[in-house]
Amino acid sequence: MENETLKEIGKRLLSARKAKDYTQEQVANLTGLSIKMISAAENGHKAMRPENIIKICECLSISTDYLLCGESARLSTLTDYDEIKKLSPKQREALSKIVEDFLSAFE
Template structure:
C-alpha cells in the first residue's frame, strides 16, 4: 500500500514540472538527480531527501510548502520569491519579525 502523503507530493511535483513544460529528463539535468529518483518521487514510491526537495523546488520555482503540503505562501509570486532569496540572514530575521507583528494583530480576541 502506498503512503498517501508521498502520493500527494508526487502529484504536486508532476503537476509543477509539467506546468513549467519540463520533462523528467529536463528536471534531472537541472537538479543533478536521476530520472529514476524523480519518477519514483512522482509516483509516490519513494520519499525524497531534504536536500533533493530543495533542489527540485528551486529548479521549479515552487515553495517547499506547496510541494510538501499543497500550500502556497502569501509571498509566492516568482518576483517576490527572487527578492526574498537575496535577503541576508539579518534582513530575513527583520522581515519575519514584521510579519509576526502584523499577524499578531489578527490573533487578538476583539473582532475587527
Template structure:
C-alpha cells in the same frame, strides 16, 4: 502498499513539473538528479532526501511548503479572512499556487 503522503507529494511534484512544461528528463538535467529518482518520487515509491526536495523546488520555482504540504505558508497566514475560510481545498490550492508564482517573480 504505497504511502499516501508520498503519493500526494509525488502528485504535486508531477503537477509542478508539467506546469513548467518539463519532462522528467529535463527536470533531472536541471536539478542534477536522476530521471529514475524523479519518477520514483512522482509515483510515490520513494521518499526524497531534504537536499533533493530543495533542488527540485528551486528548479520548479515552488516553495517546499507547496510541494510537501500542498499550500504555501503565506496562505496559512491569510487564513483569518472569512472569505478564505470558505474556499474548497481545490480553490485553496489554486490560490496558493498564484501566491507562490507571484512571489517567485520577485526572487
C-alpha cells in the same frame, strides 16, 4: 500499500514539472538527480531527501510548503481569515497555486 502523503507530493511535483513544460530528464539534468528518483517521487513510491526537495523546488520555482503541504508559505500566513479556514484541502491547494502564480508574475 503506498503512503497517501507521498502520492499527494508526487501529484504536486508532476503538476509543477508539467507547468514548467519540463521532462523528467530535464529536471534530472538541472538538479543533478536521477530520472529514476524523479519518477519514483512523482509516482509516490519513494520519499525524497531534504536536499533533493530543495533542488527540485528551486528548479521548478515552487516553495517547499507547496510541494510538501499543498500550500504556499504566503497562503499559510492568511489562515486566520475565516473564509480561508472554511476551504477544503483541494480548494486551499488551488488558491495557493493561484497566489503563487500571481506573485511570481511580478518578480
